[in-house]
Amino acid sequence: MTILDPACGSGNFLYVALNQLLNLEKEAITLGATEGGMPMAWPQVGPRQVMGLEINAYAQELAQVVIWIGYLQWMIGNGFGWREPVLEDLETIRLQDALLEERAGKVQRTVWPKADYIIIGNPTFLGDKAMRHELGQSYVAELRSVYMEVVPAGSDLCCSFFEQARHAIDDELARRAGLLATNSIRGGANRRVLDRIKETGDIFMAWSDERWVVGGDAAVRISIVGFDNGSEKERLLQGQPVEDINADLTGTVDMTRSERLAENRELAYFGVQKGGPFDIPGSVAREWLHLPTNPNGRTNSDVVKPRLNGYDIVCRSQDNWIVDFGLDRTEAKAAMYERPFEHVLHNVKPKRDQNPRKSYREKRWVHTEPRQGLRAKLEDLDRFICTPTVAKHCVFIWADQSVVPDHQLVVFPREDDYFFGVLHSRAHEVWSLR
Numbered sequence: 001m002t003i004l005d006p007a008c009g010s011g012n013f014l015y016v017a018l019n020q021l022l023n024l025e026k027e028a029i030t031l032g033a034t035e036g037g038m039p040m041a042w043p044q045v046g047p048r049q050v051m052g053l054e055i056n057a058y059a060q061e062l063a064q065v066v067i068w069i070g071y072l073q074w075m076i077g078n079g080f081g082w083r084e085p086v087l088e089d090l091e092t093i094r095l096q097d098a099l100l101e102e103r104a105g106k107v108q109r110t111v112w113p114k115a116d117y118i119i120i121g122n123p124t125f126l127g128d129k130a131m132r133h134e135l136g137q138s139y140v141a142e143l144r145s146v147y148m149e150v151v152p153a154g155s156d157l158c159c160s161f162f163e164q165a166r167h168a169i170d171d172e173l174a175r176r177a178g179l180l181a182t183n184s185i186r187g188g189a190n191r192r193v194l195d196r197i198k199e200t201g202d203i204f205m206a207w208s209d210e211r212w213v214v215g216g217d218a219a220v221r222i223s224i225v226g227f228d229n230g231s232e233k234e235r236l237l238q239g240q241p242v243e244d245i246n247a248d249l250t251g252t253v254d255m256t257r258s259e260r261l262a263e264n265r266e267l268a269y270f271g272v273q274k275g276g277p278f279d280i281p282g283s284v285a286r287e288w289l290h291l292p293t294n295p296n297g298r299t300n301s302d303v304v305k306p307r308l309n310g311y312d313i314v315c316r317s318q319d320n321w322i323v324d325f326g327l328d329r330t331e332a333k334a335a336m337y338e339r340p341f342e343h344v345l346h347n348v349k350p351k352r353d354q355n356p357r358k359s360y361r362e363k364r365w366v367h368t369e370p371r372q373g374l375r376a377k378l379e380d381l382d383r384f385i386c387t388p389t390v391a392k393h394c395v396f397i398w399a400d401q402s403v404v405p406d407h408q409l410v411v412f413p414r415e416d417d418y419f420f421g422v423l424h425s426r427a428h429e430v431w432s433l434r
Contacts, residue, residue: 001049004115004174006098006161007123008052011063014093015070017119021045022074043080047071051092051113064090099160100142107142109164118165118177123158125182125220131157137356150196152189156182162193162225169229170200178226183209185223186248191256194247197227204232207239208249223249255434266377268412271308271386271405274322275360275368276348279307282319288339296336303337309406310388313397324404325365327372334365341365369407377413385412385420394432396423 003017025045032038047067054060068087075082094113101110112118132140135157143160144153151159158181165177184190186208197203205226212220235242235251242251280288288300307322323340335341344365352364360368378384378401386409387396396412398420405411412423422428 001117002051002115003049004051004113004118006053006112006118006164008054008063008093010059011052011066011093014050014052014063015066018045018047018050018067018070019074021049026078043075047090048092051115053094053096053098053112055097057095060093060095063093067093099164100146107146109146112164112168112173114173116175118168118174123161123179123181126157128154128156152192154189155192156184156190159185159190159193163196166193166197166200166227176226176228178205178224181223181225183221183223191247194225195256198247201227201229203227203245204234205236206245206249208237225249266373268410269371269374269377271407271409271411272367272371273369273407276351278323278344278348278367280321280323280343282321285321291339294336294338296333298337300337300340303340306403307406308386308399308403308409310391310408313386313388313395314391322404324367327366327370327375331365374411374413381413381415383415385414385423386410394429396420
């Protein structure tokens with residue numbers, strides 16, 4: 001039996017797997033000796049049955065040592081001793097990028113070594129923006145290009161590992177796989193890799209939303225997904241038998257088949273993404289609001305506004321304000337608001353100057369995503385409805401038209417009480433939570 005960890009790090013998961021294989025073999029040896037009349041045998045399970053891919057040279061070397069030490073500790077601890085040589089090279093632990101490799105002068109997806117199981121992988125938890133920061137723009141561009149047809153742009157890094165495992169099973173290079181991801185793999189662009197797994201095989205085991213306990217970071221929630229070519233007929237979700245496991249890791253009505261309604265177009269928008277430290281505390285904002293008029297004869301209230309985010313809604317107001325020059329003001333017109341523009345010049349400009357996107361560098365006084373469509377909808381309203389993009393419960397509130405909603409809010413440009421009641425209804429709550 002061979003086991004592959006395509007992101008093995010320093011070998012901890014492979015160490016655990018090897019111990020489990022040795023324990024299983026010992027059970028068989030003991031059973032044969034006690035009930036089958038067979039002599040006690042020497043375990044045949046060994047370090048070369050576990051394979052790994054690792055991009056960091058130090059971690060790859062360390063993984064080999066960890067696996068050998070773990071093997072020797074088990075052998076000595078179970079009364080078998082050891083054989084010479086004590087340590088050998090483990091060519092099964094490769095120094096290799098698990099996603100991209102160059103073949104015939106062209107960057108292509110890596111071909112993983114053949115293994116029975118890809119069952120213990122913990123790919124790096126990196127979202128799209130974090131990938132670009134950690135891996136570099138050029139690497140991410142190559143990754144998106146190679147996986148363009150099978151992994152949507154904007155997907156987390158681990159989605160490419162899921163696709164690689166699915167591909168290995170489809171090519172009969174593996175029998176089963178079991179990988180970890182953050183629980184965001186259940187929806188959005190990420191879920192496309194689970195859709196593909198269901199197309200060419202099936203999910204036979206899943207835990208949809210578990211607390212990640214390594215390192216004590218309870219804020220991270222993970223999903224655990226086991227899949228194969230569809231040959232396994234038993235389905236376990238959260239450890240309980242179900243008839244089927246959907247691509248969103250549920251076992252009841254398959255919501256992944258629901259379709260968008262034309263009637264809901266332009267009904268909800270993400271809030272404004274500022275793209276820099278435009279924020280100011282309430283005390284500073286109120287000071288600026290009481291300053292004399294600017295050289296253009298206008299007060300700072302045109303561009304200094306209250307800012308609302310998810311924390312303000314589910315907890316309490318943090319009294320945050322923001323400098324917001326809107327959509328169409330030129331730099332010269334923005335500069336007429338002296339104190340707010342000075343804040344942008346000293347705090348936002350240095351960061352925008354480093355931004356790889358030309359438009360963000362050049363229009364540094366404008367938010368990166370000012371949401372033109374949303375602003376047009378809000379123009380004639382006195383109030384609007386908003387809710388956090390991420391929250392345990394469905395909470396909708398009224399916000400004043402002067403407030404700038406954060407990008408982590410979903411904004412409904414409606415001011416009628418009836419629509420507010422629809423959003424807060426039990427029917428909509430059940431739907432939206434799913």
